[in-house]
Amino acid sequence: MYLKLAWRNIWRNKRRTLITVSSILFAVVCALFIESIERGSHDLTVENMTRFHTGYLQVQDFRFQDEPSLDNAFYYDPDLFDSIEQNTEGIEFTVPRIDGFMLAAGEELTRPAMVLGIIPEREDRLNSLEGRLIEGRFFNDGENSAVVSRGLANRLNVAAGDTLVLLGQGRFGMSAAGKYFISGIVQLPLREMDNQTVYLSLSEAQWLLSAEGYITSLLITPETAGQVSVIAETLRNTFEGTEYRVLTWRDMMPELIEALEFDKAGTRMFMAILYVVIGFGIFGTILTMTLERLREFGILLSVGMKRIKLATVVFIETLLISILGVLSGFGLGLLLIVYFHINPITIGGDGAEYMQDMGFDPILPTAIAPDIFFYQGSVVFLITLVISLYPSFKILRLNILEAAKK
Amino acid sequence: MAIVQTKNLSKVYNPDTVPVHALRDVSISIEKGEFTSIVGPSGSGKTTLLNMLGGLDKPSSGSVWVNGKEITSMKESDLIDFRLYNIGFVFQHYNLIPVFTAHENVSFIMLLQNRSKKEIKERADELLEEVGLGDRKNARPVEMSGGQQQRVAVARALASEPKFILADEPTANLDSTSAMNLLDIMSRMNREQNVTFVFSTHDQRVIDRARRVITMVDGAIHKDEYQNVEETKTG
Numbered sequence: 001m002y003l004k005l006a007w008r009n010i011w012r013n014k015r016r017t018l019i020t021v022s023s024i025l026f027a028v029v030c031a032l033f034i035e036s037i038e039r040g041s042h043d044l045t046v047e048n049m050t051r052f053h054t055g056y057l058q059v060q061d062f063r064f065q066d067e068p069s070l071d072n073a074f075y076y077d078p079d080l081f082d083s084i085e086q087n088t089e090g091i092e093f094t095v096p097r098i099d100g101f102m103l104a105a106g107e108e109l110t111r112p113a114m115v116l117g118i119i120p121e122r123e124d125r126l127n128s129l130e131g132r133l134i135e136g137r138f139f140n141d142g143e144n145s146a147v148v149s150r151g152l153a154n155r156l157n158v159a160a161g162d163t164l165v166l167l168g169q170g171r172f173g174m175s176a177a178g179k180y181f182i183s184g185i186v187q188l189p190l191r192e193m194d195n196q197t198v199y200l201s202l203s204e205a206q207w208l209l210s211a212e213g214y215i216t217s218l219l220i221t222p223e224t225a226g227q228v229s230v231i232a233e234t235l236r237n238t239f240e241g242t243e244y245r246v247l248t249w250r251d252m253m254p255e256l257i258e259a260l261e262f263d264k265a266g267t268r269m270f271m272a273i274l275y276v277v278i279g280f281g282i283f284g285t286i287l288t289m290t291l292e293r294l295r296e297f298g299i300l301l302s303v304g305m306k307r308i309k310l311a312t313v314v315f316i317e318t319l320l321i322s323i324l325g326v327l328s329g330f331g332l333g334l335l336l337i338v339y340f341h342i343n344p345i346t347i348g349g350d351g352a353e354y355m356q357d358m359g360f361d362p363i364l365p366t367a368i369a370p371d372i373f374f375y376q377g378s379v380v381f382l383i384t385l386v387i388s389l390y391p392s393f394k395i396l397r398l399n400i401l402e403a404a405k406k
Numbered sequence: 407m408a409i410v411q412t413k414n415l416s417k418v419y420n421p422d423t424v425p426v427h428a429l430r431d432v433s434i435s436i437e438k439g440e441f442t443s444i445v446g447p448s449g450s451g452k453t454t455l456l457n458m459l460g461g462l463d464k465p466s467s468g469s470v471w472v473n474g475k476e477i478t479s480m481k482e483s484d485l486i487d488f489r490l491y492n493i494g495f496v497f498q499h500y501n502l503i504p505v506f507t508a509h510e511n512v513s514f515i516m517l518l519q520n521r522s523k524k525e526i527k528e529r530a531d532e533l534l535e536e537v538g539l540g541d542r543k544n545a546r547p548v549e550m551s552g553g554q555q556q557r558v559a560v561a562r563a564l565a566s567e568p569k570f571i572l573a574d575e576p577t578a579n580l581d582s583t584s585a586m587n588l589l590d591i592m593s594r595m596n597r598e599q600n601v602t603f604v605f606s607t608h609d610q611r612v613i614d615r616a617r618r619v620i621t622m623v624d625g626a627i628h629k630d631e632y633q634n635v636e637e638t639k640t641g
Contacts, residue, residue, distance in 0.1 A: 001510070
């Protein structure tokens with residue numbers, strides 16, 4: 001009967017209950033949506049950075065991280081690495097790359113460029129690079145052609161079908177110069193990369209850079225992102241005592257981690273303000289409810305209801321309201337999150353520029369992650385529970401006579 | 407033995423600033439089965455005395471004894487239990503639980519006493535029949551008239567089988583017919599079931615039906631007299 005009393009009490013003033021439920025719903029939806037957007041955009045950034053830049057894991061020469069020079073490339077023994085790939089649990093595939101900085105020249109203009117030697121099929125498996133072609137076609141392995149990123153192509157004023165000259169220094173100071181047919185233009189999601197990347201086939205790049213048989217990094221793609229640490233640990237054990245070094249994306253991009261943490265701190269601050277504002281909103285309705293019912297509380301205590309039982313009934317009322325608010329917030333939040341996961345918000349204008357400068361894609365996809373629901377639902381639920389202690393506290397200290405006179 | 411007794415009961419509000427003597431040395435004794443009205447002008451101390459008898463307020467001095475137990479020195483938690491089993495309340499504004507039906511309102515007190523479901527149902531049915539609301543047991547307070555609500559309140563007060571019932575101005579908000587109807591019910595219960603009633607009232611109709619009338623003036627007992635009452639059935 002106490003549960004019945006609590007349930008009927010919450011529907012006694014439907015408007016008040018709906019306002020309270022709506023406040024909680026709003027809090028949950030806002031909290032879910034904000035965290036989901038943040039998580040989604042961070043995940044996208046990490047995904048872009050790993051797929052196009054570092055990979056989730058890399059095998060390098062042990063000197064390369066401190067001195068990223070072609071001189072610190074390592075010999076790529078396909079048999080060795082294929083065998084490691086096959087014998088290490090969790091590895092989906094590997095992608096060898098060689099990279100070096102050179103000068104790229106079109107007909108009239110010269111710009112610095114990062115030359116990436118790749119095996120197109122493997123690279124495509126990693127990041128669907130071919131799908132990002134906006135002009136022309138991708139080269140075949142060993143073909144004397146280049147694919148240029150859109151930003152660099154614009155800077156050099158070149159297009160598919162034009163000629164690109166690369167000039168620089170190869171391994172151990174050898175001069176490196178080559179002339180390539182531009183077979184395609186590709187648009188990369190990371191602006192920094194889009195403004196400076198030239199793709200060559202791995203063998204062509206190795207020849208150009210006087211590093212035949214050598215690569216600067218072997219990217220390792222795990223079956224799932226959650227396996228990164230385990231694979232890294234296994235490979236570190238495998239390569240112990242050799243010159244190979246295994247790095248995770250976190251090891252390779254500390255600046256990115258810092259940027260993400262900085263972004264998270266801002267969001268946390270915003271969320272804290274949101275929690276306070278919404279907490280006061282909920283407190284307002286609970287306070288009104290409590291003051292309106294003081295007389296009723298006084299009467300119930302007069303006729304013999306124990307304070308703790310009455311406090312429990314009122315606590316159950318606010319608990320039920322909280323559950324209703326949180327669950328309806330989950331429902332609406334899920335719908336919104338799924339919608340914006342499929343149709344991400346696109347940022348335009350200065351906002352897009354700013355985001356690209358920060359290294360983020362100017363789109364805000366939402367992340368569908370159960371832990372966001374659990375965490376944000378718990379926070380809002382806890383806030384509501386803490387607030388709902390107020391009427392219980394009031395009941396425990398209520399002067400029966402004073403209350404019954406109200 | 408007296409069901410309820412006060413000994414030199416005094417209550418002073420604001421003793422340190424502007425003292426208001428709400429009760430002055432009140433000693434009364436009410437026996438089982440009495441039908442007593444406490445009357446007097448506003449501010450004479452009727453309600454304060456009733457609150458003391460019900461254990462809702464503490465005296466400045468003196469004591470209140472209910473069924474041989476002194477309640478003035480009881481801890482609040484014990485007092486709540488004591489009230490639940492010993493004292494029934496009927497309020498001027500009925501004060502039923504608005505979300506409960508008449509039957510649930512009556513049952514609720516028994517639920518607080520942890521009685522069995524079967525017993526609660528049977529006694530609630532029986533009490534509602536007794537107050538003439540057997541056909542309204544599923545109505546909520548908002549669906550009942552003031553008189554009907556007050557009859558439910560009487561049934562609720564009786565449900566816990568208390569030693570006595572305190573009724574604070576029970577007819578003040580009722581029309582004449584409803585008031586007389588309520589008085590008939592309470593008189594009958596007093597007569598037939600020997601239920602003890604103590605009222606505070608201004609209502610001459612209640613005073614006329616009381617066998618004992620305690621008149622208060624300025625917080626003290628001015629008169630305490632028994633009168634002959636001719637039972638009439640109205641409504």
